[in-house]
Amino acid sequence: MSDVFIVGIDMTKFQKAGTGPAVDVLGAQAARMALDDCGLKIQDMQALYCGNLGQANAMVGQRVLQQIGQTGIPVVNCANACATGATAFREAWMAIKAGVYDLVLAVGVEKMGSGLLGGGGGGGGIPKEGLLGSGTMPAVFAEAGMEHARKYGTTFEQFAKVSVKNHHHSTMNPKSMYRIETPLEMVMNAEMIAYPNTKLMCSVNVDGSAAAVLASEKKARELGLMKRAVRVKASVMTSDPWQERDLVMPDVNTCTRLAAKKAYEMAGVGANDVDLVELHDCFATAEILHYENLGLCGDGEAGKLIDQGETAHGGRVPVNMSGGLLSKGHPLGATGIANVYEVATHLRGEAGERQVAGARIGLTHVIGLGSACAIHILEKSA
Amino acid sequence: MAEAALRPVVPFLKIPASGDPYLEGQKCGACGAIFLDERDTCSKCGKSGAIEKKKLSNRGELYVYSIVHRSFPGIEVPYVSAIVDLEGGGTVKGNLINIQPDPAKIKMGMPVEVIYKVAPRKDRDGNEYLTYYFQPRS
Numbered sequence: 110m111s112d113v114f115i116v117g118i119d120m121t122k123f124q125k126a127g128t129g130p131a132v133d134v135l136g137a138q139a140a141r142m143a144l145d146d147c148g149l150k151i152q153d154m155q156a157l158y159c160g161n162l163g164q165a166n167a168m169v170g171q172r173v174l175q176q177i178g179q180t181g182i183p184v185v186n187c188a189n190a191c192a193t194g195a196t197a198f199r200e201a202w203m204a205i206k207a208g209v210y211d212l213v214l215a216v217g218v219e220k221m222g223s224g225l226l227g228g229g230g231g232g233g234g235i236p237k238e239g240l241l242g243s244g245t246m247p248a249v250f251a252e253a254g255m256e257h258a259r260k261y262g263t264t265f266e267q268f269a270k271v272s273v274k275n276h277h278h279s280t281m282n283p284k285s286m287y288r289i290e291t292p293l294e295m296v297m298n299a300e301m302i303a304y305p306n307t308k309l310m311c312s313v314n315v316d317g318s319a320a321a322v323l324a325s326e327k328k329a330r331e332l333g334l335m336k337r338a339v340r341v342k343a344s345v346m347t348s349d350p351w352q353e354r355d356l357v358m359p360d361v362n363t364c365t366r367l368a369a370k371k372a373y374e375m376a377g378v379g380a381n382d383v384d385l386v387e388l389h390d391c392f393a394t395a396e397i398l399h400y401e402n403l404g405l406c407g408d409g410e411a412g413k414l415i416d417q418g419e420t421a422h423g424g425r426v427p428v429n430m431s432g433g434l435l436s437k438g439h440p441l442g443a444t445g446i447a448n449v450y451e452v453a454t455h456l457r458g459e460a461g462e463r464q465v466a467g468a469r470i471g472l473t474h475v476i477g478l479g480s481a482c483a484i485h486i487l488e489k490s491a
Numbered sequence: 492m493a494e495a496a497l498r499p500v501v502p503f504l505k506i507p508a509s510g511d512p513y514l515e516g517q518k519c520g521a522c523g524a525i526f527l528d529e530r531d532t533c534s535k536c537g538k539s540g541a542i543e544k545k546k547l548s549n550r551g552e553l554y555v556y557s558i559v560h561r562s563f564p565g566i567e568v569p570y571v572s573a574i575v576d577l578e579g580g581g582t583v584k585g586n587l588i589n590i591q592p593d594p595a596k597i598k599m600g601m602p603v604e605v606i607y608k609v610a611p612r613k614d615r616d617g618n619e620y621l622t623y624y625f626q627p628r629s
Contacts, residue, residue, distance in 0.1 A: 228563065234500060235612040235620050241500065242572035242584040243559045251557035252574060259555055259599040303572070304558035304594060351535040354554070356527050357584035358574050 113205045114329045114338040114490060117147030117322035118454075120447045123286040123438035126221035129316025132164055136218035137176030139318035139443070143214070144177075147322050147334055151178035154322070155210040160187045160197035160217040161442040173216055188442075190477030191391065192346070193217065194319065195445025199483060201323045202344045211328035217447070218318035219440035226314075242357075247311050247392060248303035253361055254394025255305070261409040263397060265305040269296040270415045271393040272310045272435050278422060279432025281463035286315045286438035296393075310393035315438030319446035321453075336491050339453045342470070343375035343486035349479055359479025361395060365402035368482040372472070373404070376486040380404035383426060383486075384468040385455055387448035389476045390433040400428070403474060403484075422463060430455065430463050448473040449485060456489040500610055500622040503527045512607045512621060516581045518545040525581045549605040550628065551577035556599070558592045575603055575625050589626040604628040 119142035121135065129135045136159065144150060151174070159170030165188035174184065189196040194217025201215040228238045228245035238244060257263045273293050279285035291309050299307040329338050347368040352360045373379055380403060388403065390396040400411040405426050406419075414420055420428035431437045431451040434444065452471035454460045473485045499506055505515045517526040519533035520541035532539045556573045573587035587603065590596055603625040610622040 225561065225563065233614075234498065235610060235614050237500070239559070239562050239566035239568070239570055240586060240610060240612065240622055242574070242586055243557065243562065243570075245559070245562065247561070248557040248559050248572050252555045252572065255555040255557065255599065265594070301558070301560040303560065306557075351524065353524070354574065354576075354582045357582055358555075 110206055111208065111325040111327060113202050113341045114324050114326060115321050115341065115449065115453055115487070116324045116329050116334040116338050117143045117149060118320070118450045119143045119146050120284055120319035120443070120450045121317050122284045123315040123317035123440060125286065126223050126314040126316055129220055132161060132169055132218055132220050133172035133176055135220065135316060135318045136161070136169060136173040136216050139218065139320035140173055140177055140214060140216050143320035143322050149212070149322060152180055153212055154180070154182060154214040156182050156201070156204055156213045157184045158187060158197040158200040158213065158215045159184060160193040160445065161219060162188050162190065162193050163219060163442070169218065170216065189481045191389065191439070191441050192445060192475045192477030192481040192483045193442040194447070195473070195475045195483035195485070196346070196481070198321060198446050198449060198485070199344045199346055201321070202341055205323055205325050211325040213323045214320065215323065215446060216318065216320040217443040217445055219442040220316045221314040221440055223314055243303065245303065247306045249359060250392035250394050251303040251306045252358060253398060254392070257398055257411070261412060263412045266293070266297065267412045267415055268305050268393045268397060269293055269307070269310060271390065271396040272296045274415070274421050275390060275429045275433035275435045276309070278430050278463060279436035281461070282432050282437060285432040285436055286313050287432070287436045306392050306394055310435065312391045312434035312439035313436065315440050317438060317440035317443045317447065319443045319450050321446055321449060337457050338490045339456050340488040340490045341485060342378070342488045343372040343484070345372040345375060346481065346483045347371070348481060361476050361479050362398055362402050364480065364482040365399060365474065365476065368484045369403050372484040372486050378470060378486065382470050383472050385430060385452060385465045385471045386426060386428045386474065387431060387451050388428060388474040390429055390435050391439060391476070393435065396428065396433070399474060403472065427465050430460070430465060445475045445483060448475060449487065452487050456487060497609065497619050497621040500620045502529070504621065504623055506621055513549070514547040514581070514583060514605065514623065516545045516547045517542045518580070527583070547581040548578040551575045551603055551605070553587065553597070553599055553601045553603050554582065556587060556597055558594065571597065573625050585623055585625050587625045602628040
């Protein structure tokens with residue numbers, strides 16, 4: 110089986126929710142940028158995998174092709190909550206891995222509304238939100254963070270430090286939605302949304318897209334694209350194994366641990382070999398959990414990891430150098446490919462002032478609610 | 492004119508013709524997993540046809556919580572969204588009341604009990620609902 114390489118990849122600058130162009134036009138922007146990044150044309154692509162959540166029933170991938178060239182290639186539209194973009198990327202990877210195609214385009218795109226996600230309820234009778242607890246995402250991830258606090262004594266301040274760090278990183282990323290420093294007291298004193306998540310500890314709703322051109326090794330070599338190519342060393346997806354509190358508490362931990370174990374095995378590397386990570390910081394509380402879920406530290410050590418700055422720029426394993434979902438923004442369907450863009454950019458040595466020096470191996474992670482996890486391990490090829 | 496009967500806020504809240512309301516779980520006879528929705532097959536072990544009804548306890552302990560300050564229009568904030576492990580099995584989410592919405596006052600692991608009250612909301616046809624809450628238990 111051929112190794113699969115990312116030969117072209119790019120993302121739009123994430124912008125305030127509702128200010129972007131139509132979803133097909135927005136998706137087409139990143140698609141063109143990714144093709145330009147490797148000097149290929151849509152006519153070179155043999156298939157398109159497109160991730161979008163908001164218009165999952167409306168053939169977004171085909172509409173993207175209407176913007177950039179209707180070449181008649183197969184299009185698969187994917188929806189998998191916040192793992193949507195990573196799912197599209199992984200399907201593209203799998204198609205090449207299986208030997209069906211040599212050049213495939215993956216696009217993730219989302220136009221977001223504003224305000225709270227989740228908590229819509231459903232079912233008959235009366236609305237349950239605020240009567241039977243909260244199903245809003247800030248509260249759900251607050252509760253997940255409080256589980257860590259219960260076990261290990263993790264503090265509000267430690268959760269808040271995640272947001273300070275990621276906002277700091279975003280000041281070095283021209284594609285980030287926000288690029289402002291947010292000192293600790295500013296984060297902790299921001300409007301409380303769902304304790305312990307303040308407004309600055311919640312991901313930003315943005316419009317954005319990201320796209321990648323994937324190639325078989327043979328094709329990448331034939332086209333002379335190996336110099337900037339990034340090897341996909343592992344692509345893993347899991348769903349949520351049964352857990353006793355599942356019904357009322359989405360579990361982002363178990364599916365991540367399962368995926369991480371498989372990904373490290375597939376890549377033949379350990380967590381200690383990873384030079385940088387883009388992980389699913391949909392809320393500041395979540396990032397703390399994933400330090401341990403991804404094996405960046407031992408269980409119960411995540412608070413110490415953030416306190417000691419080990420996941421900050423210049424630290425042992427920088428996390429969310431892009432600014433993360435907290436500052437760069439979180440266009441649901443695009444996030445999984447935007448994370449890959451960030452890591453690939455570092456592995457290519459093209460990340461400018463935020464470059465992680467000497468980065469050779471990076472990991473991306475996304476979670477779709479508590480029930481889909483995708484991890485990719487990427488390696489510098491040259 | 493007969494008084495309209497209270498409806499349960501969720502199907503797993505049971506209102507018997509006589510006696511007190513209670514929460515009902517669905518327990519897998521093969522592996523013991525407990526669910527809140529009616530089902531034929533256990534999603535833990537995959538066994539079909541072995542699900543039994545189980546009356547859940549009104550006593551439990553607070554597992555985790557969040558204090559919700561921002562919600563949708565018309566929903567009174569702040570309130571405490573709580574996840575409670577019931578004695579003898581079953582985990583239920585609901586509002587924790589009769590406690591200050593203050594992290595200094597709420598202790599994870601504290602004993603709580605399930606209480607039943609008429610919900611402060613009606614449906615669009617004006618029907619009333621019986622709901623459950625958690626409150627601290629001494």
